[in-house]
Amino acid sequence: xxxxxxxxxxxxxxxxxxxxxxxxxxxxxxxxxxxxxxxxxxxxxxxxxxxxxxxxxxxxxxxxxxxxxxxxxxxxxxxxxxxxxxxxxxxxxxxxxxxxxxxxxxxxxxxxxxxxxxxxxxxxxxxxxxxxxxxxxxxxxxxxxxxxxxxxxxxxxxxxxxxxxxxxxxxxxxxxxxxxxxxxxxxxxxxxxxxxxxxxxxxxxxxxxxxxxxxxxxxxxxxxxxxxxxxxxxxxxxxxxxxxxxxxxxxxxxxxxxxxxxxxxxxxxxxxxxxxxxxxxxxxxxxxxxxxxxxxxxxxxxxxxxxxxxxxxxxxxxxxxxxxxxxxxxxxxxxxxxxxxxxxxxxxxxxxxxxxxxxxxxxxxxxxxxxxxxxxxxxxxxxxxxxxxxxxxxxxxxxxxxxxxxxxxxxxxxxxxxxxxxxxxxxxxxxxxxxxxxxxxxxxxxxxxxxxxxxxxxxxxxxxxxxxxxxxxxxxxxxxxxxxxxxxxxxxxxxxxxxxxxxxxxxxxxxxxxxxxxxxxxxxxxxxxxxxxxxxxxxxxxxxxxxxxxxxxxxxxxxxxxxxxxxxxxxxxxxxxxxxxxxxxxxxxxxxxxxxxxxxxxxxxxxxxxxxxxxxxxxxxxxxxxxxxxxxxxxxxxxxxxxxxxxxxxxxxxxxxxxxxxxxxxxxxxxxxxxxxxxxxxxxxxxxxxxxxxxxxxxxxxxxxxxxxxxxxxxxxxxxxx
Amino acid sequence: xxxxxxxxxxxxxxxxxxxxxxxxxxxxxxxxxxxxxxxxxxxxxxxxxxxxxxxxxxxxxxxxxxxxxxxxxxxxxxxxxxxxxxxxxxxxxxxxxxxxxxxxxxxxxxxxxxxxxxxxxxxxxx
Numbered sequence: 001x002x003x004x005x006x007x008x009x010x011x012x013x014x015x016x017x018x019x020x021x022x023x024x025x026x027x028x029x030x031x032x033x034x035x036x037x038x039x040x041x042x043x044x045x046x047x048x049x050x051x052x053x054x055x056x057x058x059x060x061x062x063x064x065x066x067x068x069x070x071x072x073x074x075x076x077x078x079x080x081x082x083x084x085x086x087x088x089x090x091x092x093x094x095x096x097x098x099x100x101x102x103x104x105x106x107x108x109x110x111x112x113x114x115x116x117x118x119x120x121x122x123x124x125x126x127x128x129x130x131x132x133x134x135x136x137x138x139x140x141x142x143x144x145x146x147x148x149x150x151x152x153x154x155x156x157x158x159x160x161x162x163x164x165x166x167x168x169x170x171x172x173x174x175x176x177x178x179x180x181x182x183x184x185x186x187x188x189x190x191x192x193x194x195x196x197x198x199x200x201x202x203x204x205x206x207x208x209x210x211x212x213x214x215x216x217x218x219x220x221x222x223x224x225x226x227x228x229x230x231x232x233x234x235x236x237x238x239x240x241x242x243x244x245x246x247x248x249x250x251x252x253x254x255x256x257x258x259x260x261x262x263x264x265x266x267x268x269x270x271x272x273x274x275x276x277x278x279x280x281x282x283x284x285x286x287x288x289x290x291x292x293x294x295x296x297x298x299x300x301x302x303x304x305x306x307x308x309x310x311x312x313x314x315x316x317x318x319x320x321x322x323x324x325x326x327x328x329x330x331x332x333x334x335x336x337x338x339x340x341x342x343x344x345x346x347x348x349x350x351x352x353x354x355x356x357x358x359x360x361x362x363x364x365x366x367x368x369x370x371x372x373x374x375x376x377x378x379x380x381x382x383x384x385x386x387x388x389x390x391x392x393x394x395x396x397x398x399x400x401x402x403x404x405x406x407x408x409x410x411x412x413x414x415x416x417x418x419x420x421x422x423x424x425x426x427x428x429x430x431x432x433x434x435x436x437x438x439x440x441x442x443x444x445x446x447x448x449x450x451x452x453x454x455x456x457x458x459x460x461x462x463x464x465x466x467x468x469x470x471x472x473x474x475x476x477x478x479x480x481x482x483x484x485x486x487x488x489x490x491x492x493x494x495x496x497x498x499x500x501x502x503x504x505x506x507x508x509x510x511x512x513x514x515x516x517x518x519x520x521x522x523x524x525x526x527x528x529x530x531x532x533x534x535x536x537x538x539x540x541x542x543x544x545x546x547x548x549x550x551x552x553x554x555x556x557x558x559x560x561x562x563x564x565x566x567x568x569x570x571x572x573x574x575x576x577x578x579x580x581x582x583x584x585x586x587x588x589x590x591x592x593x594x595x596x597x598x599x600x601x602x603x604x605x606x607x608x609x610x611x612x613x614x615x616x617x618x619x620x621x622x623x624x625x626x627x628x629x630x631x632x633x634x635x636x637x638x639x640x641x642x643x644x645x646x647x648x649x650x651x652x653x654x655x656x657x658x659x660x661x662x663x664x665x666x667x668x669x670x671x672x673x674x675x676x677x678x679x680x681x682x683x684x685x686x687x688x689x690x691x692x693x694x695x696x697x698x699x700x701x702x703x704x705x706x707x708x709x710x711x712x713x714x715x716x717x718x719x720x721x722x
Numbered sequence: 723x724x725x726x727x728x729x730x731x732x733x734x735x736x737x738x739x740x741x742x743x744x745x746x747x748x749x750x751x752x753x754x755x756x757x758x759x760x761x762x763x764x765x766x767x768x769x770x771x772x773x774x775x776x777x778x779x780x781x782x783x784x785x786x787x788x789x790x791x792x793x794x795x796x797x798x799x800x801x802x803x804x805x806x807x808x809x810x811x812x813x814x815x816x817x818x819x820x821x822x823x824x825x826x827x828x829x830x831x832x833x834x835x836x837x838x839x840x841x842x843x844x845x846x847x848x
Binding site: 293302322464465 | 817
């Protein structure tokens, strides 16, 4: 009920009350009078009825006036103040209430105004602080950027999903050297903000290294870093050091969870080649000469015997001559020529033996669902291993045992043997033949979704170790014994040296890792948060199914709502057919320009890598996608990314416009068109238009990728098919 | 000694075989020779030597294989095996001994040590 109605109602109620009081009083007095008194009273009252009525009305009027004043002071004023207060609270923090009404209300207004002042100054303060903090973060970022660009080592920082968050120029150059893609994309398709490191490195390898680091963190190791060596697709050898990036602890003083990792990369292909050559020479000179020396030494010692006949003596001398000559030849050979085959030396890391076994148990149990047990472990043993490949080998052996001999349990034993360590994999039941063991050793390791070009033998050799099968007949058991080099124990330093103390430089403080969870479900993701590859193609004509081909591809990327200018892919393509002169008029590409360019089977894989894990965006995407899809079979590249079409999106935003041509849309959005009808120019215009569309789509209720796709499908244009 | 002990020399290098043969004969052993792994196995079965001087690197069958086969056959359990090898690594020595070799010598060795080792294995005195 409005305050005005409340006032009217209360006035009516007071009037009614007055009437009732007067009426009841009159009636009671009347009832109490005797008939004589009544007869005497009537002539006195009745002429003055009007007077009485007037007094009654006057009383009512006075009550109404009093009521109205009370209402104003105690209802209307507070109600107005409440409205003003709400505005102050919600909309205009600078508004102040005007004092009105009685003294108490005025005091209240004063208090509220003071509170509002306080709030205002607090807010201002917070804003200043936020601005300061942002500025210092920006400074820290720049400092880190400067530091990283000065480093002579390649550094890549990733979040837990393997997305690259930071990298330095050195890393970019290194990746470019590793890229096998043609032309301008070189390296760009491998490294870039938001790209996946798994394009370059084995996912399992990174996961394993992270697991190692987590383990070390839990054990409060002095340096929770791990080293490994890996090969790239192009056959280069990379030595990698991985360090964790720690997030913020959920509880005060609690463990800080790993929120990402830093990779420091060294391309050691050349170093390794040199080292391997040196090793090879050393090997020839030592091992290779042992047999010869043995022959010479034995023969020479025989010559000392006095009971030697002349014929034998001559033969022994012959042996000595032969062997010494052979040794001289070998020396010449190794000094002058290098061995052809290279034996890469892999970096081994020190690891607690018990940790190695625990890791093997976890892997075997989760991958193969095979029960494992520890028979005997020397907890103090350290081994020198390449844990990734060694665990692969152990798991592989376990998988063969499980598949072919149906063993139900695998036991581990770890014992010291001089400067070596014996790692035994024990099972009950029959043992296989030596030939079977040989096969297992020499076949590339393939099991449970892993596919390694290495064999168990390679892995063992990498460790300079040995492996054999032994039987324990009495216990009706058999075991593989892996002989590994031991390592001197690492000292376990107390955790506060590294972990909980804030020993890390300050410029690591800014939060790069907030979007870790984002890329899991594309459809529910906000359009403003996705990574996009915006591309365009130029073609020989409009009918891919009738032999028209792509002659140019341009692509650029959008990340975090920004067009990445430096991240461009532009490539001419040899169409392997003639170029119609009419088409040259459109795109300006002449047949001469296409001579010597790579063909589509070389370019599409590079584009595919460039667009990995992004949403594709194109204007009239159906047209370009058709060209890409027709090449799927030839190139083996499936472009099954989510696709958004700026033409359809334009139709959602402006359903009443006649034209949804790229120029028309660009004009509507105020995007300057440069280099129209080059693939790169169009891709950039499309990207800029797309960025402008995102907020407008949100106004139409289209916020996520799923919603955009759904809305696009509903537009009229979606029914047009090429 | 009623009958001289039999020794089999299994090595594919004639240049060492000639010395070993002379040396062992000089010590009064009955010596036979095998030029590869398979021949060695055959001679061990036919001649049942008391001791085999077994080279690791041989064609057809390696010394490790021969050793394992001999030790797996109960009929041949009395055959002593002395492995001679140009592979000097600890791991290989460990493997040889684990597979049942009675002794292991790395090339080059002193013939005096070899003779001592042989006598020790055969429980005879020089």
